[in-house]
């Protein structure tokens with residue numbers, strides 16, 4: 001399903017390569033929900049960027065749905081991300097001048113799906129995440145927790161093989177954080193969605209069935225003492241993944257109607 005094999009990555013700082021990920025090996029099976037836990041600087045964002053194909057690893061391999069991410073070219077990656085990977089960001093990354101429903105429909109516009117079908121699927125998912133009465137509002141009319149529910153519905157609309165949630169509760173208060181994790185767990189159990197939740201918070205990680213912990217670029221062996229983590233938020237990760245949403249703009253030739261065009265233009269702004 002998701003297989004990370006002997007993954008290492010170095011950044012070139014001046015002439016000296018700095019290794020930030022070293023020999024990472026793990027797999028996430030279909031229908032699993034796992035937390036990728038690590039303190040600031042442990043390498044979470046780098047690993048997420050590699051798994052999403054935003055960077056090529058120095059060594060090793062990543063398979064998602066039996067495709068080798070590091071072997072794909074930019075066009076193949078763009079299509080693969082749109083169809084096989086869902087993203088949930090700390091800062092939601094919703095398009096402000098599109099309605100809640102239009103935001104959720106957006107990934108399907110790029111797949112050329114007919115408006116009626118898109119609408120039906122978006123409404124079904126919005127009902128599923130508890131937003132049946134909010135579909136024609138704009139993101140700014142919703143609370144942070146509700147905006148994150150929209151972003152969760154959007155991440156599921158293409159029925160991706162895996163959903164990467166990058167600090168999904170980083171902007172939320174404790175009670176709302178708990179509700180959002182409840183929703184992810186429920187979607188995992190009842191719809192079989194595969195989630196990888198990237199977090200620096202033990203409280204979030206320990207609610208999942210399995211924790212993959214990173215420390216200084218290496219995986220911590222299960223059973224070893226967890227390291228206390230700094231209470232910092234992962235803005236860098238959300239920013240990096242924001243380029244995924246931005247990367248969609250201009251890649252659509254299939255859409256047909258005025259509504260499609262409005263959605264597309266909305267995303268380019």
Ligand SMILES: Nc1ncnc2c1ncn2[C@@H]1O[C@H](COP(=O)(O)OP(=O)(O)OP(=O)(O)O)[C@@H](O)[C@H]1O
Pocket residue numbers: 011012013018020038039040041042043044045046047200232233234235236237
């Ligand atoms: N483009 C880059 N060039 C050089 N070094 C980098 C680059 N990006 C990240 N690093 C370094 O790689 C290490 C891991 O960074 P990364 O952002 O992956 O960690 P993180 O666990 O996501 O941290 P945070 O939670 O603070 O975002 C850090 O030491 C960081 O300074």
